[in-house]
Amino acid sequence: MNTVNTIKVAVLGANGRMGRTVCAAVEAAADLELVAALDAGDDLAQVAASGASVAVDFTVPAVTEANVHALVDQGVHAVVGTTGWTDESRARVADHLATSAEEGTAVGVLIAPNFGLSAVLAMTFAARAARYFESAEVVELHHPNKVDAPSGTATHTAQAMAAARSEAGVAPSPDATESGWEARGADVDGVRVHAVRLRGLVAHEEILLGNEGEQLTIRQDSFDRVSFMPGVLLGIREVVGRPGLTVGLENVMDL
Ligand SMILES: NC(=O)C1=CN([C@@H]2O[C@H](COP(=O)(O)OP(=O)(O)OC[C@H]3O[C@@H](n4cnc5c(N)ncnc54)[C@H](O)[C@@H]3O)[C@@H](O)[C@H]2O)C=CC1
């Protein structure tokens, strides 16, 4: 039922695996109203025309930045789960938001590589633990329909771990590899990230930390896309009161 305090929500990528799940979650939430469900080929002008104050983007890495700029131009807050973001693309959004605020329209954008509570906690714990171990590697495991690798979650995790290790003056992980580097995964700021694609999986991450004689393994599993929904709904409710760019749900959760 429509109430005065209802947040009107548009979903971009509404026909996709995540988009369909988000539409159902928004429709089931008493304080949210789904007013637009758009997919490839639809005119983004429909977002503002629908009266949406928040748009949720679960599309593809190739289009998500352009979508966010279009939403900011329309004065619509954005909750973004799509991967593929870089320091440069995030900086362009932050600049756009600053300009928009100077011109009198304060818009909030939340970009989160993972909205699952277990993943957000795993990333946070990994960043805290990273400086206490000589070796640190990340393994991400996903369904085989995923188009990007390594995952946004694994990249975010490795970057946070690398920053914590660098700040603490930890030496690079020991590694005597002389050949076969392609088997050692991607190098994300000095942390090796390995990507597995396997039928039957949804989204999983394992962070491996090693010292002489001991290992810490931090693992999280999303068995179903409903696991991302509490985080997405929290993002929708919070972004309207957070002008500017927020990166990572951990900041919304005050972790
Ligand atoms: N942050 C998080 O918690 C999560 C992030 N993801 C990320 O979300 C993204 C989407 O994942 P899936 O739903 O599995 O992919 P998907 O391929 O099932 O869905 C993507 C949808 O976007 C649509 N699309 C493409 N271009 C568009 C455009 N210009 N405007 C509107 N819609 C457009 C496609 O037609 C498709 O329906 C990926 O980048 C994935 O890595 C996925 C799960 C959780």
Ligand SMILES: O=C(O)C1=N[C@H](C(=O)O)C[C@H](O)C1
């Ligand atoms: O494509 C997916 O499925 C997922 N993508 C995100 C990522 O790349 O980290 C989040 C989650 O892992 C599911």
